[in-house]
Amino acid sequence: MDDALILEKFANEKTRDEAFGLLLEKYQQKIYWHVRRFVLDHEDANDLVQDIFLKVWKNLDKFRADAQLYTWIYRIASNESITFLNRKKHAANVSLDDENSSYLADSLTETSYFNGDQAQLKLQKALLTLPDKQRLVFNMKYFDDLKYDEISAILGTSVGGLKASYHLAVKKIEKFLSETD
Amino acid sequence: MGFTTPSNYQEELTNDILAKVSEDKLKAVISKDGFSVPEGYFADLQATIEEQTIGQHKVVKLRPTRTSWMSYVAAACVILAASTFALFTPTITNESAIAYEEVNIDVVPTEEIISYLTFYSETGDLNELVEQLPEDPLNLTDSFSSEEIQLYLENSI
Numbered sequence: 001m002d003d004a005l006i007l008e009k010f011a012n013e014k015t016r017d018e019a020f021g022l023l024l025e026k027y028q029q030k031i032y033w034h035v036r037r038f039v040l041d042h043e044d045a046n047d048l049v050q051d052i053f054l055k056v057w058k059n060l061d062k063f064r065a066d067a068q069l070y071t072w073i074y075r076i077a078s079n080e081s082i083t084f085l086n087r088k089k090h091a092a093n094v095s096l097d098d099e100n101s102s103y104l105a106d107s108l109t110e111t112s113y114f115n116g117d118q119a120q121l122k123l124q125k126a127l128l129t130l131p132d133k134q135r136l137v138f139n140m141k142y143f144d145d146l147k148y149d150e151i152s153a154i155l156g157t158s159v160g161g162l163k164a165s166y167h168l169a170v171k172k173i174e175k176f177l178s179e180t181d
Numbered sequence: 182m183g184f185t186t187p188s189n190y191q192e193e194l195t196n197d198i199l200a201k202v203s204e205d206k207l208k209a210v211i212s213k214d215g216f217s218v219p220e221g222y223f224a225d226l227q228a229t230i231e232e233q234t235i236g237q238h239k240v241v242k243l244r245p246t247r248t249s250w251m252s253y254v255a256a257a258c259v260i261l262a263a264s265t266f267a268l269f270t271p272t273i274t275n276e277s278a279i280a281y282e283e284v285n286i287d288v289v290p291t292e293e294i295i296s297y298l299t300f301y302s303e304t305g306d307l308n309e310l311v312e313q314l315p316e317d318p319l320n321l322t323d324s325f326s327s328e329e330i331q332l333y334l335e336n337s338i
Contacts, residue, residue: 017235029223036216037214042219054230113219116216117215120213120214121215142204171203
């Protein structure tokens with residue numbers, strides 16, 4: 001369903017609930033995977049996704065149509081995920097100056113909801129060596145298939161900056177994979 | 182020709198193409214992330230989120246307004262009654278009782294107090310009272326007869 005129609009229905013008190021149900025059907029899986037790939041753990045992603053859509057529900061009436069709806073939802077999801085990981089680092093006594101979340105590498109094998117092969121596991125470990133924001137850009141480009149201008153609208157970073165970040169990320173991963181073969 | 186390109190375009194184009202080639206090589210080997218979810222998870226997720234959002238919205242709407250209006254009126258009446266009772270019911274304490282007595286004594290005429298004390302005082306009190314009295318407070322010598330004086334003397338001993 002078109003986002004403009006969802007917003008129109010949400011603006012009407014009588015069709016608000018129906019509109020939110022439609023929004024969930026359209027975006028909940030995309031947002032879940034976006035969050036899951038960043039925080040890795042299913043339970044953490046589950047909690048975060050609920051918090052994210054609760055914020056969407058509470059603030060959708062204030063959403064200005066000068067941005068795309070999915071861009072707005074992705075932005076909330078990205079910010080919540082980064083904040084969550086920073087809190088987790090603080091709880092684990094990991095310095096916030098460490099830009100990456102390499103300390104999460106062990107949890108990859110501990111989680112019961114990772115059934116990837118060795119290559120996929122290595123890719124995830126390679127990604128954890130990247131700074132968190134660079135990892136976020138990589139995930140959005142590589143797995144979510146978003147365009148650079150869409151990622152730019154979500155993160156507020158220039159297209160040129162995003163391209164440079166992504167190119168560098170791909171090179172680092174290639175190097176990591178070749179060195180750990 | 183007339184067409185132009187952004188500055189550094191050729192360099193950027195080269196980098197873009199090389200990055201695309203590396204990405205495709207990687208995707209040829211690893212296209213998925215390897216993560217999974219419990220069976221039926223997304224159906225449950227939608228229901229959970231709807232309960233926390235739409236469900237709460239409906240709970241708020243179902244609350245009857247008439248009952249809450251009457252509750253406010255009833256509460257206001259109780260508060261008013263309690264305030265009125267507190268305002269007009271004096272609190273009696275020892276100190277207040279003493280002050281009340283003191284006020285009462287203040288309105289008793291001095292002559293009555295003197296008469297009371299002279300008739301009901303202890304032996305030593307009479308001398309004290311006599312010393313405290315002015316020389317002729319009531320101008321007794323001129324206004325009392327001998328019989329009255331005699332009566333007085335008989336009662337005070």
